[in-house]
Amino acid sequence: MGYSNDKIDQIIRISILHDIGAYKTEEIKNLKKFEVSNTGRHSIYGYIILNSSKLFKDMSEAVLYHHHSYKDKDKFIKGLEIPQEAFLIGLADRVSIFCSLLNYNEKRIIDNLQRLNKSLFEPSHTDALFKLIEKEGLINDIVDSTYKLELNKRLESIKINLDKAKEYLVFLPLSIDFFSFETSIHTVSVSTIAKKICEKMSLNEQYKNKIEIGAYLHDLGKVCIPKYILEKDGKLTENEFEIMKQHAVYSRDILEEAGISKELIDLACNHHERLDGSGYPRGLKGEELSIGDRVISISDIFCALTEKRIYKNPFSKDEALGILHSMSNSNYIDKNLVKIVDNNYEEFLECIIENRNSYKKILNDMVKTYNYIANEMDLLCI
Ligand SMILES: [Fe+2]
Numbered sequence: 001m002g003y004s005n006d007k008i009d010q011i012i013r014i015s016i017l018h019d020i021g022a023y024k025t026e027e028i029k030n031l032k033k034f035e036v037s038n039t040g041r042h043s044i045y046g047y048i049i050l051n052s053s054k055l056f057k058d059m060s061e062a063v064l065y066h067h068h069s070y071k072d073k074d075k076f077i078k079g080l081e082i083p084q085e086a087f088l089i090g091l092a093d094r095v096s097i098f099c100s101l102l103n104y105n106e107k108r109i110i111d112n113l114q115r116l117n118k119s120l121f122e123p124s125h126t127d128a129l130f131k132l133i134e135k136e137g138l139i140n141d142i143v144d145s146t147y148k149l150e151l152n153k154r155l156e157s158i159k160i161n162l163d164k165a166k167e168y169l170v171f172l173p174l175s176i177d178f179f180s181f182e183t184s185i186h187t188v189s190v191s192t193i194a195k196k197i198c199e200k201m202s203l204n205e206q207y208k209n210k211i212e213i214g215a216y217l218h219d220l221g222k223v224c225i226p227k228y229i230l231e232k233d234g235k236l237t238e239n240e241f242e243i244m245k246q247h248a249v250y251s252r253d254i255l256e257e258a259g260i261s262k263e264l265i266d267l268a269c270n271h272h273e274r275l276d277g278s279g280y281p282r283g284l285k286g287e288e289l290s291i292g293d294r295v296i297s298i299s300d301i302f303c304a305l306t307e308k309r310i311y312k313n314p315f316s317k318d319e320a321l322g323i324l325h326s327m328s329n330s331n332y333i334d335k336n337l338v339k340i341v342d343n344n345y346e347e348f349l350e351c352i353i354e355n356r357n358s359y360k361k362i363l364n365d366m367v368k369t370y371n372y373i374a375n376e377m378d379l380l381c382i
Pocket residue numbers: 018019031042066067
C-alpha cells in the first residue's frame with residue numbers, strides 16, 4: 001500500500017497492542033464475536049493507555065477506532081479523527097479471527113470478506129488483501145503459522161534498546177488497571193524508590209537502569225489476577241492470597257514470552273523472594289538474589305508500608321522502620337539496604353508523595369477522558 005518501512009513498523013507495534021485494553025474491560029471472551037455491543041470500551045481503554053506513551057501516541061487513534069465500520073467513517077468524535085490504519089487493523093483483526101475458526105477455509109474467508117467489504121472495511125485495504133491471498137497464499141501462511149517467521153524477523157529488527165524501553169514502559173502500570181489507582185501508582189512508586197536507593201549506591205548506570213525497569217515490570221502479572229481480588233475491600237482470604245501470589249509466576253510467563261533478557265526477568269519476578277529462602281514463588285535464597293532483586297524487594301515493601309490500602313492506613317515512620325528492621329533481623333531482606341532506607345527515610349517518603357500526587361492527577365485525567373469518549377461514542381452510536 002506504499003507505506004514506508006518506519007510506518008509499517010509502527011503499524012505492527014500498534015497492531016500487537018490493539019486489544020491491550022481488553023484485559024480490564026472484561027471483553028476477552030467476546031473478542032472473537034464481532035457483533036457485540038460495547039466492543040468500543042476496550043478500544044477506548046487501549047487508546048488511553050497507548051496515548052500516554054510517547055512512542056504509541058501517534059497511532060493511538062487507530063486503536064480507538066479499530067472496531068469502527070468504514071461506512072461510518074464520517075462519524076467520529078470531534079478532535080479525534082479516524083486514521084486509515086484503524087480500518088487496516090479492523091480488517092487484519094477480522095482475517096485473523098476467521099483464520100482461527102475451524103470450519104473456515106480460504107473460499108469462505110474470501111466470501112465473507114467480500115460480503116462485509118465496503119460496509120466494514122476500506123476498499124483499497126481489501127483489494128490489497130485479496131491480492132495477497134491470491135498471489136502469495138496469505139491465508140495458508142496464517143493458518144499454518146509460517147507468517148510468524150516473517151513477523152519475528154521484522155520484530156527482531158525493531159527491538160528496542162534499554163534507553164528507549166523506559167518510554168515504552170510508561171503505559172504498563174496503566175495496562176494493569178488505570179481505574180485501580182492504587183495498583184498503578186504502586187508500580188510507579190516502587191520504580192521511583194528503587195531508583196532512589198540505586199542513587200545512594202555505587203552501581204553502574206546501566207545496571208541502575210535495569211533495576212528501574214525491573215521495578216516497573218515487577219507486578220505486571222497482576223493483569224492476570226481477577227479484579228475482585230486486586231481491589232478487595234478488606235484482607236484477602238488464604239485462598240485469595242494464594243491466587244494473588246501467582247502474579248509473580250504470571251509476570252515471568254509474560255516476560256519470557258516477550259523474549260526479554262533473563263536478567264531483567266529475574267529483577268522483575270524475584271521481589272517476593274526472601275534471603276532465607278522463605279519467599280515465593282521459587283524460594284530462592286542468599287546469593288541467588290542479586291543486588292537488584294534485593295533493591296526491588298525492599299522498594300516494594302517500603303511502598304506497601306507507606307501506602308494507604310483499603311484495609312490499612314499508611315504506617316508511621318517508626319512502625320515502617322520497625323517492620324523493615326525486624327524483616328532484616330529475620331534475614332528476609334538485605335540489612336544494608338534497610339540502612340539506606342533508614343538514613344534517607346524522609347527524602348524517600350517525600351519523593352513517593354510527590355510522585356503519587358502527580359500520578360493521581362494523570363490517572364484522574366485518564367478516567368475523565370475515558371468517560372468523555374464513552375459518552376461521545378454512545379451519542380454517536382458508534
Ligand atoms: Fe478489539
